[in-house]
Amino acid sequence: MAATQIATAGFVIEPGQDAVTVFEKHRAELMASRRLMNLGMAALFLVLLAISVYVSRFYPERLWNGAPRIFEYFGTVMPNLEIDKLFEARGANGKAVPGSILYWYSDFGKYMTLLFETVLMAITATMLGAGVAFLLSFPAARNLAPAHWINVLARRTTEVFRGVPEIIIALVLVFAVGIGPLAGVLAIAIHTAGALGKLFSEVNENASTRPVEGMRSVGGTWFDEMRFGIVPQVLPNFVSYTLLRFEINVRASSIVGFVGAGGIGQELNHTISFYNDDRVMAVLILVVLLVTVIDLVSERARTRLIGRENLI
């Protein structure tokens, strides 16, 4: 081993050479190649940007013309509340006073019914989807599937289920079963089965296989192995993922109404498309509130459940 020869990743100092010169030369080379790489990346980026601007016709003058209209629109959907009339009750003729909260939320009962339907859709879809995902997750786990072809089949199924966006499934199902929340529930459930199926199967793959071997050694069937070997280990994780998915599904069920699949989305679509007034903001505020409240409650539940055992 030569004391003068220092080999690092990339450069070698031969005996008799000045270490500093070699180092500087190598550094210059590295910097040059890196600059070239960065320039190449920047050029590629600019080309992509130009193509994108051209394809989506996102020209500055269009944006320039559009920008004032955006602010104008947001101006029109703001509620016109008047401080002195804010809490006034209905007048003698049964009509609310313009400028009061009561007037702004004159359709409050309808909104509440639809919000209730939205939450029910999310709950039912999550239960249905998580149930299917639970059944799919055992054959979809690489180390647990009873046969290779079953594993491949289960994995492809979950991929297709989660690959197609909910709202497209909802569009198709509205055509098949008619306008109403059933199409939305099924669409969200299908997507949930795909998304949770993948997460569940990953949890299953990481579970300890010792209990499974134990079950096999006492003569258990494949179902016994799963039921007593895997399920008790993975159930807390499953519940946590399901609650997380429930939060996502509340958002989804508030928009599937855009294609007629029930929930508050139907009303939201209606108010935004046909009215140019404060009703838009009234519904939007309720949707944001619903999503926020559900997120908070579900987060509480998740932090309480994590680490708890014996869920069965």
Next chain:
Amino acid sequence: MSEMAMRDIRSARAMTVSAADVAALKAQFPDAFGNMRQKLVTGTLWGVAIGYFLWSLWFFEFWKLFFFNERAARMFSEFFFWGPMGEWDYAGIYQGLAETIAMAFLGTLLGSVAALLIAFAAARNTMPRSLIRHTVRRFLDLLRGIDSLIWALVFVRAVGLGPLAGVLSIFVSDTGTLSKLYSEAIENVDRKQVEGVRATGASPIKTIRFAYLPQITPVFISLSLYSFESSVRSATILGIVGAGGIGKVLVDRFRAGFFDQVAFVVINILICVFVIDWLSGKVRAHFIGEKAH
């Protein structure tokens, strides 16, 4: 005490287990056989869940599923048995797909730029004034709380049909998401470099340039790429409300009853999303190496 009892049972009857043994063990380890109260609680919970589920199926008129009409049957069969593919409008389909990717790209780019500026106002270590920080954060919550499809509907109303509304809606929702993630990355930077740069007498702007940016750039690039992937997914459906892209192509074909083309478009979307994910994974690996996110 319990160990001795166990040994007694084992030595007395080596192989056979009688009901009396089980009873004795039950008395000794009541929790191992499940206690009555917990069983009751979990049983009730399951009962409530199943009861709710059945009721909700009735509420959502589940029986409709079994009465679907002939049009629906034709639709499902056309999903799988395609007509002649020669006269399909491929140019329109791929134009829509390109538009979708362009919308996602521009929206994420603009969102990243906006988030780069906003994130410093939402991070605890760069924005010590809690009033401003909390106002900015609540504003970001609002942007994130509204789904990009709702934003698209609003922008279609504001700037008209077309991809511009799509770009703006992705820009707004990405700004909300990325600002939050960026500000978390800023909060996690190493304090030592910041103090080092500040000790040389650097101005706040220079501190950000030389102490924060070198640490957070790889994280930012990675987050923006993830955001791009998710934006491509959401951009595919924005056309449903008229905001351009492949969603519009899909809905037009669907409304016109060309169900075989709908299936073709969906397959194209799936492939496109898959390729984008793969490419963005490659780019991410180039910037930060395989492991780090």
